[in-house]
Amino acid sequence: MPTLNIGIIGPAGFGGSYLTVELINRGHRVRGISRHPEKLGRHKSYTPYSIDLERSPIEEISKAFSGLDVLVNEYGPHTAGEDALQYQPFLELTRKIILAAKDSKVGYFIMVGGCGSLNLPGTQFRTCSESRDWWLAYRRAIAKSHAHVAYMEERLGSMGKELREYRDAWDAVRQGTATDATRQTIDAYEQKVLSNDKAKTFVTACRTSFMFFHGNTSFRWTYVSPSALYRPGKRTGSYETIFDEIPLKAVSNGADPSSLEDRLHGITAADLAIAIADEAENQGRIGRHWSAYADLSDDTPTPSYVTLS
Template sequence: MSTIALFGANGSIGSRILSEALRRGHQVTAVVRDPAKITTTHPNLTVATGDVLDPGSVAAVAKGKDVVVSAVGGGDGPGHIATIEPAAESLVAGLRTLGDAAPRLIAVGGAGSLRTPDGKQVWDTEGLPEFLLQIMHAHGDALDFYRTVSDVRWTNLSPAGTIAPGERTGSYRTATDDLVTDADGNSRISTEDYAVALLDEIEQPRHIGERFTIGY
């Protein structure tokens, strides 16, 4: 069993990570700006007020934990486009203050920087809306930052090209920087199976200091 501090626990991905972690018996502290938005109750769940953009707040909730998970990164709330990369910097700065006692960091990433079968990157796909491109590149900037960090144990988990709520199958395939596609060329994962993969990484670390991605 791990002790986990989870930022963004009330988002689409974060809420699935929360459910999966509790399902497996981990102790979770859900860190949110407004605790009233967490309606889940569970003996292993604690709700704390915190700000992912404040290194002091990060350090306070991370102290004594095994893992910090950042699920900020959507299009609104604390994961708004302009805060994705600053959140990465704040998380690392906060964890650095804890020195050798700092927990691992696992951050939800984006698919935009993944290589496609034709050798380009997902964000080079024609016809993508501007707001989505902005989010993709913000996640790319965050990943670029993480790759400069050697004194904090970090992992960045990029979803498949399409991620949406769906079935929890418990099955997925992994890659590092290449988009995972099926026989028909589709790249997809359910939010539930994304959470499965992230908790698997917590329980059996295989990607410390790197990005990996998943898909069916």
């Protein structure tokens, strides 16, 4: 495999840090593009390029992308906490990044979006983020994972704290020690999820960002949406892929086939990094929307970020 010049937007963040380390370990040269790319550490194959993408004009962003074989957009506002999960700023920055990538003639653009843009199985126009059942199944699934709750607590402030209380309440139900107050905690959390979940704004923005790509033949792109339960965790070294739809586990015997409960797949940042690095090298999903999923049976909390030093 020839050495590639690969740009990573958000190299010191959650997914970006794992991907940068994966690519460098494969022998590629990485240009880390963000406000503080030096936070990732030092390596002879890593070049930090400091730029405030939100405030910079497209012409300056284009210079940051010059000479890249592949550009991966790992930008996500989660690091700034729940108040940063906004609709318009995310879409506006995505627009600027795409225009700059086209202007600088990046060879291949890999957009890392969200699972909210994936369709429910068998539907053409209904994404999972439009399903009340999906939102409940999603919140219940991440609450069952100690590793996922710990990750959310670290990154999203009060949203993580509320998730921990919700998890503790469900643990009490499963252990047979639930009280009226416990059940009220569960009901209140789930009503909030269905009516005013703070994550919905960002999830919807990610879903809408896919429209910048869908049917667009003016540049070479691929759009990867992590499966629903995306979190830090063990690097298993393998993964499965699916196009356009949210990956779901098979229906258990006797279960309601329309239910999404206990059927959501996930993937760790380390395993998604493998999938994205493979795509950067092979470029076999040009113009396609896809997801990757892997084994999440290990629930041990692991760092949300990795470093080069």
